[in-house]
Amino acid sequence: MSKTKSYIDLKEVPMSKTKSYLEIKNLKKWYVPGDLILKGINISITKPEVIAIIGPSGTGKSTLLRCINRLVDPNGGEIIFKDLDLCQIKGSTLRKVRRHMGMVFQEYNLVERLSVIENVLTGRLGYMTSWQAFRKKFSQKDINTAYELLKTVGLSDHAKKRADSLSGGQRQRVGIARAVMQNPDILLADEPTSSLDPKTAVEIMELITDFSKKNNIPAIVNMHDVKLAQRFATRIIGMSEGYVVYDGEPSGITDTLLKEIYGGEEWME
Numbered sequence: 001m002s003k004t005k006s007y008i009d010l011k012e013v014p015m016s017k018t019k020s021y022l023e024i025k026n027l028k029k030w031y032v033p034g035d036l037i038l039k040g041i042n043i044s045i046t047k048p049e050v051i052a053i054i055g056p057s058g059t060g061k062s063t064l065l066r067c068i069n070r071l072v073d074p075n076g077g078e079i080i081f082k083d084l085d086l087c088q089i090k091g092s093t094l095r096k097v098r099r100h101m102g103m104v105f106q107e108y109n110l111v112e113r114l115s116v117i118e119n120v121l122t123g124r125l126g127y128m129t130s131w132q133a134f135r136k137k138f139s140q141k142d143i144n145t146a147y148e149l150l151k152t153v154g155l156s157d158h159a160k161k162r163a164d165s166l167s168g169g170q171r172q173r174v175g176i177a178r179a180v181m182q183n184p185d186i187l188l189a190d191e192p193t194s195s196l197d198p199k200t201a202v203e204i205m206e207l208i209t210d211f212s213k214k215n216n217i218p219a220i221v222n223m224h225d226v227k228l229a230q231r232f233a234t235r236i237i238g239m240s241e242g243y244v245v246y247d248g249e250p251s252g253i254t255d256t257l258l259k260e261i262y263g264g265e266e267w268m269e
Helices: 061-068 091-099 116-127 132-135 139-154 170-181 197-215 226-232 257-264
Strands: 020-033 035-045 050-054 077-082 102-103 186-190 219-222 235-240 241-247
Touching: 020 061, 020 197, 035 061, 035 241, 050 197, 050 226, 061 077, 061 186, 061 219, 091 102, 091 116, 091 226, 102 170, 116 139, 116 170, 139 170, 170 186, 170 197, 186 197, 197 219, 197 226, 235 257
Parallel strands: 050 219, 050 235, 102 186, 186 219
Antiparallel strands: 020 035, 020 077, 235 241
């Protein structure tokens, strides 16, 4: 049998029977040989909580999330999720694993010409056959769930509108609903508030936090706003130059540490 256990039926591997939600061991990634973006990342996620990853642009935050869901391929290390090493699997096994990872994108990644409700329903495509997906044969249960999620994110009145008619904050709400529609075991969010005004950013983080608590799953959120991270996260991971330099409670984020993470101190004035 394969060392990656690709024979496992993921439906029969509930998260409660694995050692943790996610284990990242000595993860490395480079786009140009010799120029490492991730320089041996080690992170263990053992409980359902909101985890904020902070750090300057270019330090590898987005690359880390994209390695976790294999939008990019790691060059070394391990990512253990549902008893599988995600660095080793591919094909149908990888597609099955992705069903269990909800992803919220910085630029929303909606299908602009589709309606809001159709965009939310795309979160179920990974559970459908190619023929069902082509014909948009969603079950009535999925349709009902999609409408409930739109109600939760405050967009019930926009269900039939085209996605390209929405504001940025509304689009991000759709993106969150789509991710939760997957019924994931972990939620990943890549700079979900970076292009939003302060009030909308708080509302988006409230939604992510609420879904994490309601579904009893961890949410890993990349963000630049340190104060927003401290407000909503129960754990903060600070990254600098491809390394994890802090992993702990929000109360441990001091000015000295922020200088180490971001460099300099003029920006703190």
